[in-house]
Structures are given as structure tokens and as C-alpha cells.
Amino acid sequence: MTAAAEVKSRFVGRRRARRRSARSLRAWYRNPSLMAGIVVVGALVLVAVLAPVLAPYDPIKQNLPDALQDPSSAHWLGTDRYGRDVLSRLIWGARVDLRIGFLAVLIPFVIGSVIGALAGYFGGWFDAVVMRVVDVFFAFPFLVMVITLVFVLGAGETSIYLAIAIVSWVAYAKIVRGEVLVVKEHDYVTGARLGGLSDRRILFRHITPNVLSQAVIYAMSDIVMDILAIVTLGYLGIGVTPPTAEWGSMILDGQEFLTTHWLQATIPGLVVVVTSLGVSWLGDGLADLMSPEQRR
Amino acid sequence: MGNRRRFGAVVAVLSGAALVGGCASGATSTSEGGAKPTRGGSLVIARSADATTFNTTTVHDNFSIFTTEQILEPLFMVSEDGKSVEPWLAKSYSVSADKLVYTVKLRTGVTFSDGTPLTAKDVKFSIDQSTKTAETGWGYINDPIKQVTVVDAHTVKFSLKYKFAPFLSVLSMFSNEIVPDQYGGRTAEKFYQDPVGTGPFLLGEWKKGRHLKLVRNEKYWQQGKPYLDSVQWNVVSDANTRKLQLQGNQIQIDEAPDWSSFDSLKSSPGITAKKFESTQSSNLAFNLTRKPFSDVHVRRAIAHAIDRKALVKAVLFGHGKPANSLLAPGTPYYDKDAPSPSYDLSKAKAELSKSSKPNGFSTSLLVRAGNGEALAVAQIIQSELKPLGIKVKINQLEAQTARQQQQNLKYDMALTGWTMDIPDPDQWTTFAVDPAGGAKSDFTGYNNPQAIALNKQARKESDPAKREQLYAKLQRLTGQDSFLAYLYYSPYGDAISNKVKGFHVTPLGNYHLENVYLAK
Numbered sequence: 182m183t184a185a186a187e188v189k190s191r192f193v194g195r196r197r198a199r200r201r202s203a204r205s206l207r208a209w210y211r212n213p214s215l216m217a218g219i220v221v222v223g224a225l226v227l228v229a230v231l232a233p234v235l236a237p238y239d240p241i242k243q244n245l246p247d248a249l250q251d252p253s254s255a256h257w258l259g260t261d262r263y264g265r266d267v268l269s270r271l272i273w274g275a276r277v278d279l280r281i282g283f284l285a286v287l288i289p290f291v292i293g294s295v296i297g298a299l300a301g302y303f304g305g306w307f308d309a310v311v312m313r314v315v316d317v318f319f320a321f322p323f324l325v326m327v328i329t330l331v332f333v334l335g336a337g338e339t340s341i342y343l344a345i346a347i348v349s350w351v352a353y354a355k356i357v358r359g360e361v362l363v364v365k366e367h368d369y370v371t372g373a374r375l376g377g378l379s380d381r382r383i384l385f386r387h388i389t390p391n392v393l394s395q396a397v398i399y400a401m402s403d404i405v406m407d408i409l410a411i412v413t414l415g416y417l418g419i420g421v422t423p424p425t426a427e428w429g430s431m432i433l434d435g436q437e438f439l440t441t442h443w444l445q446a447t448i449p450g451l452v453v454v455v456t457s458l459g460v461s462w463l464g465d466g467l468a469d470l471m472s473p474e475q476r477r
Numbered sequence: 478m479g480n481r482r483r484f485g486a487v488v489a490v491l492s493g494a495a496l497v498g499g500c501a502s503g504a505t506s507t508s509e510g511g512a513k514p515t516r517g518g519s520l521v522i523a524r525s526a527d528a529t530t531f532n533t534t535t536v537h538d539n540f541s542i543f544t545t546e547q548i549l550e551p552l553f554m555v556s557e558d559g560k561s562v563e564p565w566l567a568k569s570y571s572v573s574a575d576k577l578v579y580t581v582k583l584r585t586g587v588t589f590s591d592g593t594p595l596t597a598k599d600v601k602f603s604i605d606q607s608t609k610t611a612e613t614g615w616g617y618i619n620d621p622i623k624q625v626t627v628v629d630a631h632t633v634k635f636s637l638k639y640k641f642a643p644f645l646s647v648l649s650m651f652s653n654e655i656v657p658d659q660y661g662g663r664t665a666e667k668f669y670q671d672p673v674g675t676g677p678f679l680l681g682e683w684k685k686g687r688h689l690k691l692v693r694n695e696k697y698w699q700q701g702k703p704y705l706d707s708v709q710w711n712v713v714s715d716a717n718t719r720k721l722q723l724q725g726n727q728i729q730i731d732e733a734p735d736w737s738s739f740d741s742l743k744s745s746p747g748i749t750a751k752k753f754e755s756t757q758s759s760n761l762a763f764n765l766t767r768k769p770f771s772d773v774h775v776r777r778a779i780a781h782a783i784d785r786k787a788l789v790k791a792v793l794f795g796h797g798k799p800a801n802s803l804l805a806p807g808t809p810y811y812d813k814d815a816p817s818p819s820y821d822l823s824k825a826k827a828e829l830s831k832s833s834k835p836n837g838f839s840t841s842l843l844v845r846a847g848n849g850e851a852l853a854v855a856q857i858i859q860s861e862l863k864p865l866g867i868k869v870k871i872n873q874l875e876a877q878t879a880r881q882q883q884q885n886l887k888y889d890m891a892l893t894g895w896t897m898d899i900p901d902p903d904q905w906t907t908f909a910v911d912p913a914g915g916a917k918s919d920f921t922g923y924n925n926p927q928a929i930a931l932n933k934q935a936r937k938e939s940d941p942a943k944r945e946q947l948y949a950k951l952q953r954l955t956g957q958d959s960f961l962a963y964l965y966y967s968p969y970g971d972a973i974s975n976k977v978k979g980f981h982v983t984p985l986g987n988y989h990l991e992n993v994y995l996a997k
Binding site for chain 2: 241242243245246248262263332335336417418419422423424433436437438439440441
């Protein structure tokens with residue numbers, strides 16, 4: 182939640198909430214989806230941050246004689262085929278999946294918003310070109326594009342960032358452009374222009390802060406998509422390279438033992454579901470909080 | 478000296494493990510326990526991937542090979558133990574005193590599935606067509622053949638360029654299966670879409686990627702065979718699904734059960750988990766054209782650092798053996814005492830300290846994505862090389878890309894495998910140690926003149942005792958050179974419904990479905 186929440190708090194916090202802090206606080210409490218999201222995501226982030234302290238074992242240290250153990254007091258969730266502690270891998274996996282999930286949103290968020298704002302504000306040929314490109318990208322399903330790109334770029338974290346950035350900036354561009362188109366007709370923008378302010382100042386000081394909320398809300402659902410993409414890549418064996426603990430590759434490792442040691446594939450799968458739910462709740466909550474009705 | 482025989486057998490070049498399951502074969506096994514075979518019924522087999530083509534002159538994947546073998550047949554057939562060949566479409570043969578001319582008499586009364594009788598003309602056409610694929614397929618295996626001559630309707634003469642001990646094995650190769658003269662008037666492309674052969678089955682229906690069905694050839698030359706009305710291969714990529722289908726009797730044979738659940742299958746009522754002896758070996762290949770793998774001490778150090786027993790236990794769940802030789806146990810002239818680096822960490826450290834990189838280095842290990850067995854092996858090797866200071870990055874690539882990179886020697890280390898296709902070590906040893914064998918020495922760049930000379934000598938030697946000595950020397954030498962770190966030998970595993978009788982897989986991986994029947 183780092184990226185989005187920071188952006189959010191900067192806007193909401195500084196510009197409006199200071200004036201109406203009491204009302205907005207109430208709005209927070211009255212928003213169960215936001216609270217649930219904060220609790221789940223907060224807990225996961227805490228686990229990820231504290232991984233070195235929480236994990237009982239080294240997540241990549243193999244111990245072949247102790248392979249495929251059932252849950253016990255020594256290994257709460259058992260061990261995998263390499264004798265590695267499943268719980269420790271799960272905890273360290275949170276680190277990898279959450280880090281990539283949240284960080285991967287940043288680049289397309291920035292690039293897409295800037296391009297979208299420019300396209301919406303200036304219009305003309307630039308807008309036309311950008312929108313055609315956006316349409317082309319939208320024609321392909323997100324996961325298909327990401328998987329193809331990672332195949333081409335080769336497995337690894339860098340490839341994942343790159344692939345996601347290449348594919349998902351278009352959504353931000355489209356959202357921000359649409360908002361800018363509306364906002365730039367508002368009186369205060371006209372006023373600013375008549376007042377002789379430069380385009381750059383109008384766009385980035387006056388328009389952009391007012392149109393970003395939609396992009397921020399979208400970024401939340403995008404994080405879910407990104408985490409799913411990372412897990413999918415890991416499951417396909419082209420994600421984060423082994424032996425790094427990662428939920429998708431844990432599912433892949435455990436799949437073979439579904440009938441004998443079912444915990445190994447189901448637990449990481451369950452964690453992915455819970456994480457996605459948490460981030461989705463957070464996104465829904467933010468959407469409620471930042472929607473026009475709430476803001477007024 | 479015309480010795481350039483290339484064996485591009487890639488039956489399982491890259492991570493042979495992936496193909497493990499797709500193998501099964503049978504020789505001339507007859508019904509079990511003397512019970513009278515029942516006629517009729519349909520056998521359904523589940524495999525992890527589909528066949529790609531029926532054209533065995535160029536195909537490299539076992540799924541296609543073992544399927545086509547039910548439709549097309551060669552002159553000689555590999556015996557049930559996989560160690561020799563016996564006449565099949567041939568009735569008998571004679572060899573000239575100088576061992577340069579083989580005269581083969583054909584079995585009479587054999588017809589293709591369209592009713593045309595098998596003649597010497599068909600044989601000449603088939604072998605000549607196969608030889609023509611030298612650049613793109615298996616034609617190089619026919620390199621010793623100078624000329625094929627039709628003597629009369631049922632006699633064919635093979636003149637050789639040089640004395641060649643395993644020549645009958647060459648005629649048993651699937652690429653030399655017999656097709657009708659001039660493809661029965663069709664183009665090769667059209668013919669292989671629906672081939673006409675002398676085999677027990679012919680094509681029924683092929684829904685690519687889903688299932689492939691063969692139906693009985695009513696004109697099959699073995700009286701009363703095949704017993705089955707049809708045999709169908711379903712493509713089921715997930716091992717757990719295959720297992721459930723077998724338990725639910727939707728399929729009768731699972732060609733590739735996971736080793737992890739192999740033993741638990743035994744406790745399922747009505748199902749037998751069967752292991753067949755194989756010629757399958759798995760190796761870690763080094764790219765000798767790259768540093769530091771050009772240094773034999775580095776290679777030996779790595780070979781010494783791998784705990785093969787642990788590998789067999791963790792990856793094969795005990796269903797296999799640590800490998801010690803270039804050859805696999807099912808291969809003729811395999812030397813079970815052939816010395817090669819075995820697990821010994823202190824020796825590994827000693828070798829590394831003698832090398833150009835005494836403190837270790839960073840490198841990569843090429844693995845085919847989506848291959849669980851290979852990935853498991855890679856992760857264990859990665860972990861085992863850590864104490865030597867060797868940092869391994871596992872490079873998982875899509876199958877086609879991975880194969881290309883390996884064949885173009887664009888890798889550091891890679892996981893490879895091999896399954897024999899003919900019952901003679903020459904097919905593999907030439908491929909593996911002779912850079913002129915068409916594969917840059919199993920795509921490692923290994924080039925030891927001594928090994929090349931030994932291999933050539935062994936190939937031309939016709940006295941089995943002397944050949945054994947030569948191959949023992951070759952196994953010793955290649956073990957010392959460690960251009961491959963031998964990992965393990967694994968059997969073929971099949972999970973079979975108890976209703977299926979007469980199913981046998983030869984060490985080369987193929988099976989004779991004309992002998993199979995379903996008990997009531």
C-alpha cells in the first residue's frame with residue numbers, strides 16, 4: 182500500500198482533510214471495506230518487513246534428509262521436497278510478492294499519468310497517437326502480454342518490472358487523460374490560463390492533483406493484478422528465479438504433491454487469495470473515501 | 478574416411494526428463510500367464526504431451542516416435558530386452574565374407590493396410606528417402622549405406638561403404654521404417670498425414686492437442702493380432718489428473734506418473750505401477766567452449782560435489798540409480814565399474830583449488846521451463862555447489878529457446894538426457910564424443926582426439942569381446958574428462974490398470990501394442 186497510500190495521504194491529508202479532519206475520520210470508521218483492507222494488508226506488510234525475525238528457518242537452505250515432512254512442532258507447515266521449511270518460505274515469499282506487486286505499480290503509474298495528462302491537456306496529434314497506442318495495448322489481455330514479455334526478456338525480477346511497466350501504463354494514461362479533458366474546461370483552469378500561468382504550471386499544479394484520485398483507486402486493483410501476474414509467472418517457472426521463496430513457485434513446487442502433501446500448494450494459494458482480497462478491499466475503501474460524494 | 482556418421486538423436490537431448498513418461502515399448506512379448514487373449518476393446522493411454530507428426534525420418538520427440546511405430550514397421554526389430562535386433566519385416570539375412578554386403582530376404586504375405594503387398598521396391602524407396610534427410614533428420618544414421626539394390630521381389634541387397642558392426646541396428650531405427658514405394662502415389666506431406674504401413678494399427682482420428690486414435694489394421698500380417706479394436710492417446714498435461722483418470726478407469730495406462738506418487742499408486746486397487754528397465758540417463762552438461770569449463774579441474778570439482786544418492790531420493794523418490802558412466806545400464810557394453818567422479822566434497826574442493834578458479838565463480842544453469850524434474854535437479858545442484866563458492870543462477874527458458882541456446886553452445890551448464898534408439902552404443906557415443914558426429918559432442922564442445930579415435934575403433938570392431946574392451950576404455954576416459962557430470966539412471970514408469978495384459982516397454986522406450994489385450 183505504500184505508494185498509493187502515500188500519494189493519497191498527501192492529497193487528501195494536506196488539501197482537504199486538514200479542514201475537515203473530524204468528518205473524514207468518521208468517514209474512515211464508517212468504511213468497513215477500508216478497515217478490513219488496512220488490517221489485512223497491514224498485517225501482510227508487517228510480516229514481510231519482519232520476515233528475518235519471524236521466519237524460524239532460512240527459506241532457501243536445503244536439507245534433503247528432512248524432505249516432505251508433515252506439519253510438526255519443528256515445522257508448523259511441514260517441509261517441501263528440498264527439506265525447506267514451508268512456513269519460512271511463505272513469510273519470505275510475502276516480502277518478494279508484496280515488494281514486486283507494490284513497486285511494479287509505481288513506474289506505470291507515473292509514466293501513464295504524465296503521458297495521459299499531456300495528451301488530455303494538449304490534444305492534437307500527440308493525443309491521437311497516444312490514444313491509438315493505448316487502444317493497441319488494450320486489445321491484448323494483461324496477463325498474456327506480461328507472460329509473453331517475460332518470456333522474451335528472460336526470467337527475473339527486473340524483467341517483471343519492465344514487462345508490467347510496458348503493459349500497464351496505458352490504463353493510467355487513459356484514466357488521467359479522460360479526467361484532464363473534463364477538468365481543463367473548468368472555470369478555474371480557464372482563469373489560470375487567462376491569468377497568464379504557464380501550461381506546465383497549470384497542468385501539474387492545478388489540474389493533475391485534481392485528477393489523480395481515479396488513478397490512485399485504479400492502482401489498487403492494479404496491485405492485485407500485478408501480484409497475480411507475479412504468482413502466475415512463478416507458477417509457470419519464469420518468474421523470480423529459484424531458490425528465492427515466492428508464492429507462485431511454491432505452488433508449482435507443491436503441485437506435484439497435491440495428493441500426498443496438499444498443504445504445500447494450497448497454503449500459498451490461500452495466501453494469494455487473502456492478499457488479493459485485502460488489497461481489493463483497500464482499493465474499494467479508498468474509492469469510497471475519495472469519491473466526489475465523500476469529498477463534498 | 479567416410480566415417481562421418483552423425484547421430485542427431487535428440488530423443489531426449491534437452492532435459493530428457495520431460496520425455497521420461499512418453500516412453501514405453503514392447504517387443505515380441507506374448508500373452509501373460511498363458512491365458513488366451515481376448516479380442517476387442519479400446520485401450521486409452523494418457524500422456525503429458527501430444528505427438529507432432531507421423532514422419533519418423535525427421536521427428537525427434539518420443540511421443541510421435543512411439544505412436545508411429547504402431548503404424549509403420551522396420552525390417553528388424555529391437556528385442557524385448559533391448560540388447561539385440563531380430564528380423565521383423567525381414568525373414569532372414571546373410572552377410573558377405575568381407576562384411577560389406579547384407580542380403581535381406583523379406584517376409585512373404587505381408588501387406589500394407591491398403592492391401593498392396595510389401596516388396597523389395599518399397600524397402601529400397603523407404604531407406605533411400607530416409608537417407609536423403611541427412612541434413613534435417615535421421616538420414617546420417619544411414620551413412621554406412623553405399624547402395625540399396627532390389628534383387629527380386631522379396632530380396633534386397635545393402636552394400637556398405639565400410640565395415641560397420643551395428644548395421645542391423647541401423648535397419649531397426651524408426652527412421653528406416655517401411656513405407657510404400659512412391660508413398661503409394663501421394664506426396665510425402667500427404668502420405669504422413671494418414672500413413673499406410675504394415676503395422677498393427679492405422680490412423681482413426683487425430684484431434685491435435687487432445688487425443689489421437691488408432692484403429693486395428695485388419696490386414697495385419699501377424700495372425701490374430703492386434704487384439705485391440707483401437708488404441709487412443711489422450712493428452713493430459715497434469716499428473717494428478719492422469720492419476721485420477723486412471724483410478725476412475727477413464728484411462729488404462731498413465732505413461733508418466735510422478736515419481737512422488739508412484740508408490741502410492743500401488744495401493745490403489747486394480748492398478749499396477751510398473752517400472753521398466755531403460756537406457757535413460759540424465760546428465761549435467763558443461764559448455765567446454767566457455768571458461769572456466771574448459772578447465773577439467775573445474776568440471777571434476779562440480780562432478781564431485783553432486784550427491785547423486787540424494788538426487789535419486791529427492792527427485793526420483795528412490796526409483797533410479799546414481800550414474801557412473803557415459804552409457805546407461807540397458808545399453809550393450811555398459812561398464813558398471815566405470816570410474817567417474819562420485820560425491821566427495823573434500824575431493825571437489827581439492828580439484829577446485831587446482832583449477833583456474835580456486836575460490837569459485839558465478840555461472841548459470843540452463844533449464845527448460847515447466848519441467849518439474851529438471852527444476853528440482855537444478856535447485857539441488859545449485860544448493861550443492863554453494864560450499865565450493867560456485868554461485869549458480871538457474872536460467873529457466875521456454876523449451877524451444879532453451880534447446881536453441883544449448884545447440885548453439887550459448888550456455889554455461891545445462892541439464893541433458895539421453896535415451897537410446899538402437900541397441901548399440903555407437904548411436905550415442907558418436908553423438909557424445911565426436912564433434913564430427915553432428916552435435917558438437919552432445920552440444921558441449923568436448924574434443925578429445927583420444928576419445929574420438931577410441932570411438933571410431935570401437936564402431937568398426939566386429940568382435941564383441943574387443944568392442945567391450947574399447948567401450949570400457951572410452952567410458953573410463955570420458956569419466957575422467959567429465960565433459961558431462963553423470964547424474965542418474967531412471968527407469969520408465971507406467972501406471973497400468975490390471976485389466977491391461979501384455980504391455981511391455983523395452984529399454985529403448987517403445988512398446989508393441991499388437992500384443993496388448995484387455996481382460997474382461
